[in-house]
Amino acid sequence: MDPDLAPGDRYEEFEILAELGTGTFARVYKVRAPGHPEPVALKLSRTPVESEATALRALREIRILESLTNPHVVRILDHGMGQDERWYMLMELLEGADLLEVHYFHEPMDPVRACRLIYEACVGLDEAHQMGIVHRDIKPENLWILPDGTCKVIDFGLARGWDPGTTMGITATMGHMLVGTPHYSQPEQVLGSELVPASDVYSLGIVLYELLSAHMPLFAKEPCNAIRERLLDEPLEWLSAHVKRDLVPLDRYRNCRKQLPKRLMQLCHWMLQKAPDQRPATGGVVARQLASILRREFETPVAAVLHIHDARGTRELEFIIPGKQKIGTSDACLIQTASDGTNRAQAVLHWGGRGTEAVLTPVEPFGGVTVDGVDANQPLRLPAGTTIKAGRLTMTIEYP
Numbered sequence: 001m002d003p004d005l006a007p008g009d010r011y012e013e014f015e016i017l018a019e020l021g022t023g024t025f026a027r028v029y030k031v032r033a034p035g036h037p038e039p040v041a042l043k044l045s046r047t048p049v050e051s052e053a054t055a056l057r058a059l060r061e062i063r064i065l066e067s068l069t070n071p072h073v074v075r076i077l078d079h080g081m082g083q084d085e086r087w088y089m090l091m092e093l094l095e096g097a098d099l100l101e102v103h104y105f106h107e108p109m110d111p112v113r114a115c116r117l118i119y120e121a122c123v124g125l126d127e128a129h130q131m132g133i134v135h136r137d138i139k140p141e142n143l144w145i146l147p148d149g150t151c152k153v154i155d156f157g158l159a160r161g162w163d164p165g166t167t168m169g170i171t172a173t174m175g176h177m178l179v180g181t182p183h184y185s186q187p188e189q190v191l192g193s194e195l196v197p198a199s200d201v202y203s204l205g206i207v208l209y210e211l212l213s214a215h216m217p218l219f220a221k222e223p224c225n226a227i228r229e230r231l232l233d234e235p236l237e238w239l240s241a242h243v244k245r246d247l248v249p250l251d252r253y254r255n256c257r258k259q260l261p262k263r264l265m266q267l268c269h270w271m272l273q274k275a276p277d278q279r280p281a282t283g284g285v286v287a288r289q290l291a292s293i294l295r296r297e298f299e300t301p302v303a304a305v306l307h308i309h310d311a312r313g314t315r316e317l318e319f320i321i322p323g324k325q326k327i328g329t330s331d332a333c334l335i336q337t338a339s340d341g342t343n344r345a346q347a348v349l350h351w352g353g354r355g356t357e358a359v360l361t362p363v364e365p366f367g368g369v370t371v372d373g374v375d376a377n378q379p380l381r382l383p384a385g386t387t388i389k390a391g392r393l394t395m396t397i398e399y400p
């Protein structure tokens with residue numbers, strides 16, 4: 001039943017140029033597609049969509065990817081169903097390879113590179129987390145590394161909404177089946193609880209730990225690759241380890257003691273707490289911590305920065321990651337201008353990432369924000385050095 005397509009064949013209006021990979025659900029081909037001057041990637045379901053479960057899985061991934069806009073997730077261009085009733089999805093063609101092919105986990109990765117990579121993965125995930133969506137299958141194979149070193153999160157096929165307000169509108173029907181990969185699974189999944197954004201944070205915490213130490217956080221004695229091989233066919237051992245085995249602190253390893261700032265080790269341990277509510281709640285929380293560590297400890301700026309002064313002259317930095325952040329008086333705002341009991345957002349700051357300028361959009365009808373002394377009553381671009389005033393705060397923006 002698998003699609004058996006070779007270079008030169010056609011599938012619908014697409015010309016097959018090469019096969020790129022096969023997953024459990026789909027095959028991915030490099031194709032030439034009408035309207036696209038450069039080759040693109042075609043993800044085609046391996047079987048015609050007969051069951052509701054497969055249809056839902058395909059639809060879920062399509063809807064999620066269509067709604068994500070940040071540079072660290074793969075971009076979707078089109079989708080549909082072929083005459084043979086297979087689902088297909090047209091995506092940007094990614095050059096490069098997945099993290100497991102790029103780095104063999106046999107030795108630690110340079111910490112700056114590891115932090116950048118996990119920072120970008122967190123940015124990719126955070127937009128989904130803000131929309132109430134959990135990826136649920138974070139592992140090195142689903143972190144794609146482009147030739148310039150940029151990381152993109154791929155394969156949202158197992159993702160699903162975790163809160164009732166999710167914009168996805170479809171819920172998965174996986175029952176109590178294990179989702180994802182046992183090695184990167186989470187204690188809460190073993191205990192039968194729902195997966196939440198902090199579950200992706202835990203899986204990413206394992207990847208970060210393995211990059212920094214070349215060891216798995218729950219098995220101190222064997223190097224990462226030895227344990228990977230030994231437990232290849234032992235999913236239950238992996239699962240019980242997530243619940244029962246204690247985290248081995250990173251400073252147990254000499255290279256980590258010598259090279260890693262304490263803050264980085266503490267962040268990694270925080271991501272790996274057994275209880276989800278004891279971890280950073282979303283990818284965004286981790287991304288801002290990593291942006292701060294990269295800037296302060298490794299002199300490597302990756303995020304935009306707001307230099308904030310309050311009325312008393314106190315200064316602080318707030319790290320702005322690609323995506324939308326609210327400015328206002330409610331607890332839900334990243335930048336809180338005053339606690340005047342009004343609980344409102346005054347403006348939304350949208351930054352598209354490196355090489356772009358953020359845009360500030362006032363929230364009607366409250367406003368009360370000025371940009372370089374002018375009332376912000378329409379969306380305004382913020383070149384480097386722009387000063388924003390809101391409530392008791394004066395903020396100046398800087399880009400990496």
Ligand SMILES: Nc1ncnc2c1ncn2[C@@H]1O[C@H](COP(=O)(O)OP(=O)(O)OP(=O)(O)O)[C@@H](O)[C@H]1O
Nearest residue numbers: 020021022023024025026028041091093094155157
């Ligand atoms: N946009 C892309 N550009 C280039 N190669 C890709 C792209 N998307 C996927 N691939 C390749 O195709 C493989 C399978 O894709 P993917 O992981 O999305 O399929 P899947 O059936 O959903 O997988 P899984 O079994 O992990 O659920 C990937 O591992 C990767 O090698």
